Amino acid sequence: MAHDPFPDEHAGAGEAPAVRIPVQAVKGRGVASRMAHRFSTDQRDAFDDGWDAREPGVGNAPLPVRTEVIWEDARSALTRNDSPDIFFSHSVNPYRGCEHGCVYCYARATHSYLGMSPGLDFETRIIAKRNVAALLRAELSRPGHQPSVINIGSATDCYQPVERELRLTRALVEVLGEARHPFSLITKSSGVERDLDLIAPLAADRLAAVYVTITTLDAKLARILEPRAAAPHRRLRTLRALADAGVPVGVSVAPQIPFITEDMEQVLAAAREAGATRAFYTVIRLPWEVDPLMREWLQLHYPDRAARVMARIQDLHGLDDAARARGRAYDSAHATRMSGTGLWGELLRQRFDKACARLGYHRERFELDLSQYRPALARGQGALF
Secondary structure, three states, X not given: OOOOOOOOEEOOOOOOXXXXXXXXXXXXXXXXXXXXXXXXXXXXXXXXXXXXXXXXXXXXXXXXXXXXXXXXXXXXXXEEOOOOOOOOOEEEOXXXXXXXXXXXXXXXXXXXXXXXXXXXXXXXXXXXEOOHHHHHHHHHHOOOOOOOOEEEOOOOOOOXXXXXXXXXXXXXXXXXXXXXXXXXXXXXXXXXXXXXXXXXXXXXXXXXXXXXXXXXXXXXXXXXXXXXXXXXXXXXXXXHHHHHOOOOEEEEOOOEOOOOOOOHHHHHHHHHHHOOOEEEOOEOOOOOOHHHHHHHHHHXXXXXXXXXXXXXXXXXXXXXXXXXXXXXXXXXXXXXXXXXXXXXXXXXXXXXXXXXXXXXXXXXXXXXXXXXXXXXXXXXXXXXX
C-alpha cells in the first residue's frame, strides 16, 4: 500500500488526533518507504504517537537506513530468457536487490517473492549468492550445455557497492574466462574497471563486451534517481577506460522517463566521445509495486509535474481510458514494453535514430565468438584442441 506523502489527520469524538507521518526522502536511498509487497496480508501506515523516535539534533529527518547482506545458497546460476524483446537467452545474477537504489528499477518487484518490500528492502537487504560461481561452473560443464552469450547483471547491478568486498561478479568472470564462454555485462558502476585484467584479454578474443547505463548527465537528477550509482561523469570515465583497454563498449540510455530524463541526445554524444560504439534505450516500465513507488517519488521530488509524467507514461504504454481508470501505468506486451508506442513512443524512436545516425553509432549488437567454448575447461580439465 502506497504511503501518502502528505499528512492526514483522523480523530473520533473526544479522541486526540492520530497524525500520519508524511513520507520523507531518505538521504542516499532511492525510495522513501518500506511499501508492503503484493503478497503481504498486513498493510500499515506510520503515525505519530507523540514519542520522538528520530535521531536527536536532526529535526524531522528520517534515520539513515543501513545495508544488510544476507547470504544465500542458490539452487542454480543460469536463468533462461525466452522473451523476444531481450537480446540474450541466458543470464546470471550474483545478487538479489541492488544498493544503487534506482527508483524506477523493474526488478524491485522481485523482492516480493522473498517476502520483502520492493521499497527500501530492495536496496538495503541484499541477497548474495555465495555459491553462484561454483554453480555456474557446474552448469557450463554439462555435456548438453549449448553456448549463447550470457548476460551478467540483468536484474541486479553486478558491480553494486557490496561487490567490492564479496567479489562474486569477479568469480563469475573467472569461470566464464576459463571456459572460454562469451558474455556481456551491464552496469552503472565504475567498479567494472577493477576487473579489466580479466575482461580486456577476453574482449580481445571476442569473448566479452560491456554496456554502461547512463540515464542522464544531470548530476542533481541522478543523485535522487539513482542515489548510490556512480555519478554520470564517472560513468563516462569508465566508458573511456574500457574503450582504451580494447573492450567493446556500448551505452544504455535507459530508462527514458517523460519530462524527467530529457537529455538523450547529450548522453549519446558524451558516451560516443568517451568511446561507446553501440547504443540502445528502453522506456520506463512500472510493473507491480514499482508503479506506486514511482508515484511516491514523483510526489516527493516533482509534485508540480507528477500527474503529467504519469499521464505520458500511460501514453507510452498505449493504455486506454478503462486501464487508466483502474490506475494502471504499464502494459507488459513484448511488442511495445521496451520502446513504447503511439505518438510519444515514435518521438523517442526518431530522436534516438537521428542522434545515432549523426554520431556514427553501430546499431547491431556486439558479435561474440561462441566457437571457443570448451566444457572441459570449465571442469578444470585441459583441452586437446
